[in-house]
């Protein structure tokens with residue numbers, strides 16, 4: 001009792017958010033580590049499992065075959081990840097609402113087919129054809145959203161129906177030929193395969209990212225200080241920004257040994273950064289998390305819940321169509337099998353492995369990035385050491401199961417430690 | 421206190437659900453800086469009356485006067501805009517969001533199109549300090565708060581937008597002794613800040629601890645109205661149940677207790 005009194009009296013003029021005497025103010029490394037472990041135990045895992053998983057996977061494959069971490073293989077990895085990874089961005093959004101979209105594979109196949117048919121058979125300009133494919137994706141998502149909000153059909157069922165129906169539409173669009181080759185000189189092929197950032201541009205981008213981060217943090221710190229809230233020191237932010245730049249430059253340097261940073265993976269990462277900002281820093285993003293966490297609370301708070309659902313389903317289908325367009329460019333053709341086989345499951349698995357909760361309300365846009373890298377690393381590594389496809393499916397399935405188990409366990413841990 | 425004009429007054433309120441006349445000719449007044457308790461047995465019509473005041477139901481008959489003007493309340497949003505806030509029994513908080521996000525949910529402050537987190541955090545502290553609320557940090561998820569702290573956040577949230585009347589539907593029903601005391605302190609703090617408070621509770625001890633006046637509803641009608649100083653628990657129970665020789669009163673008399 002007396003120790004508490006001493007502590008409060010000795011703190012002097014406290015910040016508004018540091019006034020409660022129960023707040024343990026200890027920023028030594030040991031205390032930070034203990035706080036981190038406490039968060040882990042209480043089920044607040046975030047992206048830690050996927051980062052650990054990625055490191056382990058890379059270490060294992062590197063031990064098997066050092067070529068796995070060669071610049072060439074990593075560049076290839078980035079190119080292979082971006083197509084389905086783009087689809088996965090939309091899955092993250094849908095999962096944040098606690099819903100699911102099982103039809104993203106079909107939508108991506110349809111998006112690619114629309115692009116190919118409009119471009120090759122109808123002679124449309126490439127950009128217009130791409131926009132048409134994206135618009136079609138948006139229309140599908142809006143339809144899902146209307147079915148969900150108007151009639152209350154579970155998204156699982158709506159999108160399962162979509163999976164089948166849109167596969168049919170894709171076959172109809174492609175016609176009897178089945179396969180459409182894109183013209184070899186169209187820029188979407190170059191964009192998805194051959195266009196890479198010049199070395200200087202990749203370094204400039206790395207420095208710019210650090211500078212933007214630093215500037216943004218400094219503005220926030222100034223505002224916090226002016227409103228008498230505690231804020232980290234400028235120095236600590238400068239150190240973080242420095243580390244970010246060093247990390248990005250090192251990555252760019254390593255990738256530049258081979259071809260470098262491709263335009264398509266760059267677009268993928270930029271989209272993820274943009275979605276992350278939208279989710280964390282806009283009213284819309286806040287409402288997405290609120291609806292995913294407690295829909296009734298969101299409704300009573302005056303949030304237009306239906307519009308949140310509509311926007312998310314529309315975005316998810318749009319990202320699926322975009323993924324299909326990129327895949328068409330990467331493979332230089334569209335076939336009846338485009339968007340089929342494991343596209344769906346890989347896109348969904350990536351988001352879940354990246355740490356987005358299936359129960360809604362928890363997760364980050366970066367889950368699409370990390371989860372997809374995990375899946376693609378497994379594929380690439382197993383290919384490299386000459387393991388057959390059947391093993392790959394089994395391993396991927398096991399990793400997905402592991403991720404979902406971690407999600408369920410952490411949810412249980414959160415529940416039991418929820419009220420301390 | 422009793423001399424100031426009522427901020428919200430209802431008169432002759434009637435509400436019918438099909439064959440059930442849930443409320444008939446009910447009147448109620450709340451003045452600024454006054455805690456009015458609304459008690460009554462299950463099904464007496466308390467929640468229905470609160471829902472009429474918070475815009476969830478529209479009354480079939482009767483008048484609502486807010487701040488001296490006759491008004492019609494067409495929805496929860498309009499009630500909030502008028503200055504009537506409601507804390508529902510299930511609180512309706514989003515567990516996955518932190519305290520700041522919950523306080524400003526649906527009424528976020530923005531600057532240049534982006535959430536103004538710093539400003540919202542600063543005003544959160546202001547709001548919570550005004551309630552002398554015991555929340556260690558506003559950046560922890562609601563899920564990690566105790567029941568009383570959650571109730572505090574729900575009450576604080578209803579205060580965003582500076583309402584004049586706040587209605588609490590059974591705010592202590594699920595709380596332990598210490599947390600109940602915390603919430604009752606909070607209710608007194610609201611009164612000190614000049615708000616009109618309507619408190620629904622089945623707990624006579626709570627009601628007698630904080631209320632200035634007590635309205636008793638029975639079978640959808642005003643059964644009695646008491647000033648807190650001249651009512652005993654027995655009288656209150658008799659008014660609620662509608663008989664002086666009921667089981668509850670007999671038990672109380674037999675044991676000679678006066679809670």
Ligand SMILES: Nc1ncnc2c1ncn2[C@@H]1O[C@H](COP(=O)(O)OP(=O)(O)OP(=O)(O)O)[C@@H](O)[C@H]1O
Pocket residue numbers: 437438440441442460461462463464465466467468469
């Ligand atoms: N939406 C509705 N439809 C039909 N009848 C209703 C509806 N809402 C309330 N009633 C009826 O109106 C009467 C009053 O109900 P109300 O919920 O207001 O009681 P209460 O005093 O809040 O009871 P409790 O203490 O159990 O919460 C009850 O007979 C109930 O059945």
Ligand SMILES: [Mg+2]
Pocket residue numbers: 466467468
């Ligand atoms: Mg009730």
